[in-house]
Amino acid sequence: MYLKIKTDYQSVLTWLLIGILIIDTRAFYLVPLSGGDVQKSRMVLISLAVILLFFFSFKNSFVKELVTYRFVKIYLLLTVIVITFLSVYSMMKYNENVLDMVYVAVPYLAMFLVPLFLFLFEKNNIEKIIGWLTIAGIISTLLAFSIAVCRECLGISILPGSPFFGFRDGRVRISITQLGMDSLLFLFYSIVIEKKRTLLNIFTFLIMIYAVLFYQSTRIIDIALVGAMFSILFLYRGSNNEKIIIKCIIIILLIIFLFNYTVIINSFSVDGDKAGSTLARLGAIDYFYELFSENPILGIGFIRPKNDELLAIWSGPLNIYFFGDLGLIGGVFQCGLLGIPLFILPLIRLLYVSLRLLKDNWEIGIFSLSISIYYILLQPTICCINNSNCIVFSLVWAILEYYYKMVRCDGTHRQCNK
Numbered sequence: 001m002y003l004k005i006k007t008d009y010q011s012v013l014t015w016l017l018i019g020i021l022i023i024d025t026r027a028f029y030l031v032p033l034s035g036g037d038v039q040k041s042r043m044v045l046i047s048l049a050v051i052l053l054f055f056f057s058f059k060n061s062f063v064k065e066l067v068t069y070r071f072v073k074i075y076l077l078l079t080v081i082v083i084t085f086l087s088v089y090s091m092m093k094y095n096e097n098v099l100d101m102v103y104v105a106v107p108y109l110a111m112f113l114v115p116l117f118l119f120l121f122e123k124n125n126i127e128k129i130i131g132w133l134t135i136a137g138i139i140s141t142l143l144a145f146s147i148a149v150c151r152e153c154l155g156i157s158i159l160p161g162s163p164f165f166g167f168r169d170g171r172v173r174i175s176i177t178q179l180g181m182d183s184l185l186f187l188f189y190s191i192v193i194e195k196k197r198t199l200l201n202i203f204t205f206l207i208m209i210y211a212v213l214f215y216q217s218t219r220i221i222d223i224a225l226v227g228a229m230f231s232i233l234f235l236y237r238g239s240n241n242e243k244i245i246i247k248c249i250i251i252i253l254l255i256i257f258l259f260n261y262t263v264i265i266n267s268f269s270v271d272g273d274k275a276g277s278t279l280a281r282l283g284a285i286d287y288f289y290e291l292f293s294e295n296p297i298l299g300i301g302f303i304r305p306k307n308d309e310l311l312a313i314w315s316g317p318l319n320i321y322f323f324g325d326l327g328l329i330g331g332v333f334q335c336g337l338l339g340i341p342l343f344i345l346p347l348i349r350l351l352y353v354s355l356r357l358l359k360d361n362w363e364i365g366i367f368s369l370s371i372s373i374y375y376i377l378l379q380p381t382i383c384c385i386n387n388s389n390c391i392v393f394s395l396v397w398a399i400l401e402y403y404y405k406m407v408r409c410d411g412t413h414r415q416c417n418k
Helices: 002-024 035-056 060-065 070-094 098-104 106-123 126-153 178-192 199-216 219-234 240-259 261-267 275-292 308-315 323-335 337-360 362-378 390-410
Strands: 164-168 171-174
Touching: 002 035, 002 106, 002 178, 002 390, 035 098, 035 106, 060 106, 070 098, 070 106, 070 337, 070 390, 098 106, 106 126, 106 337, 106 390, 126 171, 126 178, 126 199, 126 390, 171 199, 178 199, 178 219, 178 362, 178 390, 199 219, 219 240, 219 362, 275 323, 323 337, 337 362, 337 390, 362 390
Parallel strands: none
Antiparallel strands: 164 171
């Protein structure tokens, strides 16, 4: 009976995490989900995951598997303290309720998925899990690209859901899921480092990178992605002929970058053709800093814009200012100086783990460092702990923590797998 109950708990956890990831990919656009629908679904499923984590904490098998992940436990304890202070402060200041706090705190609650993912990795083959996740991310990206092309060329929608959110430079703009972005990086790693250079992999990579650069067209994501890929190429170890080819690719990419340097810098200028988003961010910094200055310790707090008064505070008088557009700074404005560790510590941890892995296990180290560089470079305008990134970021953090534990075990994760 005990074994059956134990297996049932693992099944519930597995299906719950799968459900969370499916919602995070907008159900592969098979269902017409609005941003509000996705956020409410995240809130419900992540809340269930936190409750499940609470019950798991009383099971010896769960505690035993996670006893070595001390940094994660300390971070989550700190998260509980910060969220509690911010919730009490926000409910008193804005006359909100507990449900409002849970709704707004979803990105921070998502960090409690890290130990659940770790437990799943301890009980299963992590390479297979990463493989399935990569396939899911690739499918979501290719579907988004197909929807965009059909919308742009034929004026039709081929699926009920849609990643479409506007136009830029006469082209449809899409929002590729964070799992899709990470899958692109995983695919590039497998092609370069693991030498899985099949025609299908290369063709899929080219389609995905085209979709990211020309249909998503988000500057900071492009920069972060290129930086992460450069790290993979730069650290690549292979035959002399392969190294020569890699160096030629790097030189060509650098030349392309230098020729487009002015265009890239101009895109961030207040006088350029994309000045609108830059001006909005500068205005948001001024606006939120003024509110932040009223209470630097706790910041602006958790605001759910459920009425006109709260909406005016949350997005400014022109309804164009958003925390999410300011990256790490936006998170500090919202959570105050008290919340800075919630954003900084995971990034420092990822970098630390990656550098240690790079020293002890070259292949895993490159994999980890490229992911860390990607998330660090996103921070100027895209915070790793926001509604769009939080779930996949918690997954990535868990993957790196698991690899770090395995490499410390005996120097190779495959010999440590259970």
